[in-house]
Amino acid sequence: MDRDEVDRALARLQEEHEAIETSLLALQDHAGRRLLEGAELTGVTKDRWASTEQAIGLLWGYFEAYAGALRSAREVRSRRRWPSRDDLVALTDRLRGPSVTVASAAAHPAPSVGGPAKLSERFTLEGLVSRMNTLYARSLDVVVAADTVWSALPARIDLLAAELQRTRSLAHSVGVRPGEHPAGDELESITRELSALRAQVVSDPLAFWSPATASSAPGGGRPDTGRYDRAARSLEDVRREIEAVLAVRQDSETRLLRLRDVLSRADRTLTEARAARGEVLAKIAASEVPAVSGPPTVLQERLAAAAEYRRHAQWHRLSPLLESLEREAEDELMRARESLTAVTAPLAVRAELRGRLDAYKAKVARHGMAEDPLLIERYDVARRMLWSAPCDLRAAEQAVLRYQRAAAEVLVPRQQGSVDGPGHRGES
Template sequence: METEEVLPRLARLDTELSAVETSLLALRDHPGRRLLAGAELTGDTRTRWEEADRLLARLWGWHCTARTTLERARTVRSSRRVPGPAESTELTELLTGACLTVEAPGTDPERIGWEELVARTTEGYAEVLEVVLAVDAVWSALPARVELLLAELRRIAELARSVGVVRGEHPAADVLAGVSAELTVLRATATGDPLALWRPVGGSSEPGRGRVDTSGFDRAERAVEDARREIEDVIAVHRDAEERLSHVRDVLSRADRTLAEARTARGEVLAKIAGWDVPPVEGSVAVLQERLAAAGGHRRARRWARLAPLLADLERRAEEELSLARQALTAVTAPLAVRAELRGRLDAYRAKAARLGAGAEAAPLYDAARRTLWSAPCNLRTAERLVRTYQEATLRPPAAGRETETAGGEAG
């Protein structure tokens, strides 16, 4: 190469080597790499880190070879103010030829040029960095969270035991035991084989592009939260059992009284009303009363885990039974309301007929409707028809008025 090209080439190679050294030093001091160096790894992470660690050592070896070669080129260049043919030939070989000897496991030593060395160093650096960044991402995202969740799980399990929530008797206790086993496995994976939880982004060449698979942790977290709510329900039962049982007892008593009232009312309606469908009164609180007695037994025996779901269901069913009883009472007394409405409408149209002067003409219709409405049993269908007929009669003008209008028309 030409003499004037030597110094710029030396400067450029020195800059490239300095950049490589800076990157390698940063990788050496990376917290993730430091943790990897002393960690007890397993599985794929152990295999990949051992390969990456060996590759990192080779990168440093290549860098030292390159730095030594560059220093040799500087020495040759500075030996004479104007390099002679021998120096020029050596400089050309050192700066542009395949002058760098590199080794890889299972292969013979290989001589390559500067550009090839830089390309291999860049590729190797990216491989090592990918492992370091991926492991660091997993270790930053999961182990501490798993430990916190395990601590929360232990706290909840202790609460569960204090109120009798134990395995085999309450599903929440079984859930907690299962989640504890899952978290133990997840913790071992996250600390020992973190790459098993790393999901790289396909097609990306940038190291560290990917995400941590937290799906197992997320499921465990939701399960712990669900179990916590169930156990808090049990604790609430422990605290409020007597008050809630008393409330259910009161609601069932009101439902029973309402059903009895509906049955009595139905008998009265059947005696007073005809021509109308009166639905039967169905329903009974006897089964719920038996379950309420069982709930009281659980409370006396302090079986809170069994009482909690039973009491919650009783509260819901009791309110439903009271609502149905009220609907039944409304349904069976509806004919009486219809009769009262027809009576009121009949009297209202009688007053209107009197104002219009049609009282005498429509009186027989009124009497027929009134007799039907005040008879026992009252045929509501017939009464409804008679009231409607009387209503229409009150809206027609009196006969005298119609004759006058007719006469006036003929005179005209």
């Protein structure tokens, strides 16, 4: 190396020295490192921090050796303004050759398996910088990961625990307790999970770290919040259930009154259907009329149980009972209405036939054919069938059809004559 190359190398190595010193001091003062140093660690964090502490010790040993070698080279260079050939040879060896000797305790803290222990190891200054950079990146990765987890998860767990405590108090106020309601048992389970989760996060933060596979930078990754997220979702589900119970407490009286009204309407509809069935059996012949069941006593019993729950403020039992009762009461009202419709169907058919018969009679009268003997005869036959009891609907329908056909046969020629006009002979 000539003088200029030596000076440039010394300047670059001095910059490396200052950068490494700054990084090591920052690592020494890092909050994550201080927390790791004072914490009672377990699991993967305990193992990795033990290796990292050793690596940080090596770093300082390497740095001292590097600083000493650089200081020695600068002393050689400072002897003369224009270094001699021997000086340049010595500087070249110090700056480019394996001139830094590190004791085996620093280079290899444990002897190699299957080989003899080395007493020392020699490095070039560039090689020593590369080794320090590697150790620094690994150490910083552990420190940053642990600090990130500690900064993120415990605070979130504490906030969730506070929300859990509020939910437990609310649940207790509406009778949702462990052993008496599934939501109470779930709250106890979430409480145990959060306590265990916080303790593990504090003692083993690296167990909750997901490194970023696409990044090689120290600290690349994110905290693994899977267990926290599951607990938060479970608490949200329980909170919604408690709110539903609270809503029941606020509007239970209105809902019970509405239930009684729906069941009362269903009973009245069934009573009407039974009365209509008797009327149909008396007035309609040859018709199959479905039977009408009585009111369901089970729903009335469950409604009475719901009223008891409300009276004794057992809201957690009242909530699911009201929901099922509301569905079943609406189903019962619909069933009663369908029963009434099915029972009164023959009466509806008879009314439709009566209306059709009278409509055709009115049409015939408008065309001046009311006195036609055939129409009078067929009308009287159909009318007697429809206005007598019991009414044979099948025979009455045939009689109405016969009257309709007769009316059509009489009206069609008359309508054609009016269209053809006077003096025009219609086709026969």
